Amino acid sequence: MSSSGDNQPAASSPADSRPEELPPVQPPSAGFIVQLFLVPALIVMAVIAVWAMFGKLADSGADWTQLVAELGSGNEHRQWRSAQELAQLLRNDQISPPTDRPPLSEIPEVADALVDLLTKSLNTANPSEEELLQQKFLARALGSLNADEKTLPVLAIALQPTRDLAVRESSLMSVTTIMGRRFDREIGYQTADTGENNMEIPVRKPLAEGLLEDEELLKQIQTASQDSEPMLRSLAAYALGNISGPESIDLLRVMLLDGDSRTRANVVMSLARNGVAEAVPELLRILADSMKPFPNDETKFEDESARLRAIAEYEAERPVLARNGLRAALDLWLVTPAEARQDLLNAIQEISDASGLPASVNLQARELQRLLDANTDAG
DSSP states (O other), X not given: OOOOSOOOOOOOOOOOOXXXXXXXXXXXXXXXXXXXXXXXXXXXXXXXXXXXXXXSOOOTTOOHHHHHHHHTSSOHHHHHHHHHHHHHHXXXXXXXXOSSSOOGGGOHHHHHHHHHHHHHHHTOSSOOHHHHHHHXXXXXXXXXXXXXXXXXXXXXXXXXXXXXXXXXXXXXHHHHHHHHHHXXXXXXXXXXXXXXXXXXOOOOOOOSXXXXXXXXXXXXXXXXXXXXXXXXXXXXXXXXXXXXXXXXXXXXXXXXXXXXXXXXXXXXXXXXXXXXXXXXXHHHHHHHHTTOOOXXXXXXXXXXXXXXXXXXXXXXXXXXXXXXXXXXXXXHGGGSOHHHHHHHHHHHHHHHHOXXXXXHHHXXXXXXXXXXXXXXXXX
């Protein structure tokens, strides 16, 4: 409500809820997904669909060297099929890391081949629907690679405002994943654990300098944060939190006023990861919203099926809203002003007792209460 625990989303484990925050396309480090808050359902579904559309899965024994070679062939069909299979092998490595070789994500030839293929596709004038789908797929696949110096420049190109919206979304998702890994490495981020083995409240603070040196890419992310499309703004908010640094944090403070609730939620989660107290008022609204029933206003729906879909989406989001809000509350506790702490405690208490939320959310709230009480007593 972002990375080495369950990283696990907009911001969507925001290490415990992968399926709710990001699709299984590229499970990044735990803290990243743990904190990633409410990446809009349409984005999640779109990315899952992209991966699902590509033939049968590559066999784990496939020869990656041959696949890389075929990516450089002149046969477009073979290139595309090889890209699909190579992407699946990357995913297989993430699920079950190899012990007899380096992971494909760290092999330079793999990164070179995928980056080159996407670059050539982006240079196509008037791309067809199929070519746009390929760009979307490849842009998302680059987030799996540990080759930032190669992947980030081409993702900056794919994120340009003149590009297809779906390609921009996929590019921004990969950038967010990559920067999430950087952020976690920089601060040694671990998902906040309220279990019996950890009774410490994490200390969060913004980095003195941002983690993204690529000025062109940073410009594209900042542009996306002001785009008319809420999905892009939502993803950009989480990317900015992973970049950190004064410039990104200042922009996130402004984005607390965004008109889209999901974007504001991702802003709160990003600011929480950085320990920025200005997020507390909006966090209190998020926690309150997670307990509200679906508004009974039938006039804004075209038909009954549309209303039922809206209800289903709303009810699916509420537990995610609560879980990520509780995580943010823990991240922000040490910087929460004294006058707001009781409001935060009251909200946590209400969630622990809320009958309309899953029992696992109630339990998370009670564990958070126990941790805060233990530290209060100790103090």
